[in-house]
Every structure is written in C-alpha cells, then in structure tokens.
Amino acid sequence: MADDEQFPSNNPAWRPATALVHGGVTRSDWGETSEALHLTQGFVYKSAEQAEARFKQEDPGFQYTRFGNPTISMFEDRLKIFEGAEECRATATGMAAVTASMLSYMRTGDHVVAARALFGSCRYIVETLCPRFGIEATLVDGKDLDAWRAAVRPNTKMFFFETPSNPALELVDIAAVCKIARDNGILTIVDNVFATPMLQRPLALGADIVVYSTTKHIDGQGRCLGGAVLGKSEFITKYVQEWVRQTGPSMSPFNAWVMLKGLETLPIRVKAQCETSAKIADLLAGLKGVTRVIYPGRADHPQAALAAKQMPGGGQMIAFEVEGGKQGAFRCLNALRLIRLSNNLGDAKSLVTHPATTTHFKLTPEQRSELGISDGMIRLSIGLEAVEDLADDLTNAVKRVTG
Ligand SMILES: *Cc1c(COP(=O)(O)O)cnc(C)c1O
Secondary structure (H helix, E strand, O other): OOOOOOOOOOOOOOOHHHHHHHOOOOOOOOOOOOOOOOOOOEOOOOOHHHHHHHHOOOOOOOOEOOOOOHHHHHHHHHHHHHHOOOEEEEEOOHHHHHHHHHHOOOOOOOEEEEEOOOOHHHHHHHHHHHHHOOOEEEEEOOOOHHHHHHHOOOOEEEEEEEOOOOOOOOOOOHHHHHHHHHHOOOEEEEEOOOOHHHHOOOOOOOOOEEEEEOOOOOOOOOOOOOEEEEEOHHHHHHHHHHHHHHHOOOOOHHHHHHHHHHHHHHHHHHHHHHHHHHHHHHHHHOOOOEEEEEOOOOOOOOOHHHHHHHOOOOOOEEEEEEOOHHHHHHHHHHHOOOOEEOOOOOOOOOEEEOHHHOOOOOOOHHHHHHOOOOOOEEEEEOOOOOHHHHHHHHHHHHHOOOO
C-alpha cells in the first residue's frame, strides 16, 4: 500500500468508467496489477498486543472474514465510490442485502410499505416474514403516489420498492415517493437491480438506501451470487454492518473478487445490452403473433415520460406478450435455439422465462393480473450476443406461436 499517496484509490475527478476500474484498489507489498484475491478466513497478528488493539479497533486491519476482508473491502469501496454513497456493505446474496437492510432497522410494532410489484422473495420478506416478527406490512400500487401517502401510519419506518419491476417493467417515481417518505421521517430502500447503477441513481433522487443483487448485471456473466447495501455511514455501520457481522450473511472473498472485476466492464456491457435491447424491443413490436411489448426505452411504455426522467437508458429487460396465452408462450419458448430458458437474468447469455408458470406461479391469478402478468407474457434478459442472431432466433420462435 506504499503507493497510496501518489496513486489514490479514489479521485473525485474520475469519470464513472475510471472509478469502476481503479476505485478502491489497495495493493499488497507485491504490487500486483490486478486486485488480489484474499481467500482467507482469518488474519494473523504480530503480537498479543496487536491482537488486543485490533479487537479494540485501535489498530486498523482485519480480524475475521465474516467481519471484513481486503478483497471484499475493495469491492465495497469501488461500488460505493461509483454509486456516490457514504458506505457500502457486501452480502452473500441480493436477498441477504434486502433482509439485512429491513430487519436490522425495524422492530416489533413498526410498519413497512412496499410496492406490490416485487421480486418474489422480496415479497415474501415483506408480506410473510415481517409480520411474523410483529412488523406490519402494507403493499401498494407503486405507480400510485396517493396510495403511498394513504399507507403512511405513525409507526411507518420504511418504504421499499423496485423500479423497473420484475417482470412487467412498471416504474415507480423515485423522487416523488422518496419525498413522501422524507416528509414523514421514513427511510426509503430502492432495489436497483433491473436498472443497474449505470442507468439509475436512486441516492441522487432522494433514496436513503440502495440494494443490489450483484448476482445479476454486476457479476454479469452468470457465475456468483452476491448482494450489496449502500447508504449513509450511520445507517450502514449502526444497522447493516452489525447485522452482517453478527448474523453472518457475509460475501465470500472469491465472489467479491469476481464482482470487483465485473464492475470494471459494467459500463461497456450495459451500453451494449441497452443498444441490443432497444433493437430487439422494436423488432418484437413488429412481429405478427406478438400482442404487446413492454420496454422502458420505447415511446409506447405506459410511463415513458418517467422512464426518460429517471433512467438514461431503457435497460436490458424486455417483457412481451404473445397470442394464445400459455400455449402460445410455451410454443415460442420451446422453439428458441439460442436464447435459453432460465429464471436468472443479467447474464452475458440472453435468457427467457415464463413468469406466470415459474417466478410468479405461487401468486393467485388475480394477483398476477394486478401485476400485469398475463399467461402469454415472456420476460427476456438481453445478453451480449450479436443482435442479428438474437433477432433471428426470436423471429423464428414467434412464428411458432400460432402452431
Ligand atoms: C435477483 C433479484 C433479487 C435477489 O437476489 P439474489 O442474489 O438472487 O438473492 C432481488 N431483487 C431483484 C429485483 C432481483 O432481480
């Protein structure tokens, strides 16, 4: 770490792409170019006195990887610098990040309000887990600002939503909902997975906490699970850090290393995927057999104006509906020869899923229709393939929708 002064690991003048390559680097005495993977559970002390000082937090350094680790710290620092957050804590998965940010802060008698269009496991945390611990929960239509206002109670402690939502790509007005929260002393958590940190800056729009499943676009190549919570130092150290240290949903140093390298290529991957997605969304809209295309970058998205205001790109996710309901969708999915069926997303490989029978099959038909999930809806996560090959595959598959 001898070159720290001459070569800082953070420079406020850096543009985003530079921060994602150089931000947070700490080098060992070997002076390695690429970030070191410190795959270790523990750390040794030079003396009993040093161990004592380390535990009293008088000596900087690490004690045990559940508490912290140099590779995990580099990942946290890089993401924090890029996001413009005061602090970041990495977690084992995206769900660990969501759980940590809610349960570390709320207690019995509190109340949480969440948009009902939530990733399945997030909905479980809010709807099922929180009430088991005496935390009341209200689900609202995230698009409806009056619904957020009406849901506020004296004991409301948190607002939680994702935008764009999974899978119907509905948007929530981040600035407007955060203002309602702030006016009432409520903290807002935004799940920013679908937009990625490249396309949406919730903290700048007034959010208090941003959570990621880094499993998705931050890894970007379908390898490791991971999560992150970002926000003010006070919130992160007082609540999230203590929760992660004591209850144990820490990120593996190996996964942190993969994510750290993933951040380096995030801007070029997201840019390429957005360009491909815009072309594929337009192609789908022109195909016979496709009845609807939902893409935040298209002028026919029901909230196109809001998309233009808070997302400088349409993203990498497309939802589309085909004729013939479930049968039509299954025919289309089974005819694909390049794009693979998987409920995952944010990979270099384009992936499709049929939400009604997979990620959202546990909801009642009424709940699905409330969320805009029809039996003919297909969710598509765009990867890094050549757009022409994706277009050919989809064109051929959609031809099979009607038999
Ligand atoms: C995948 C995902 C999660 C959960 O992340 P894991 O890493 O799978 O735990 C949460 N929210 C959204 C929007 C997701 O896409």
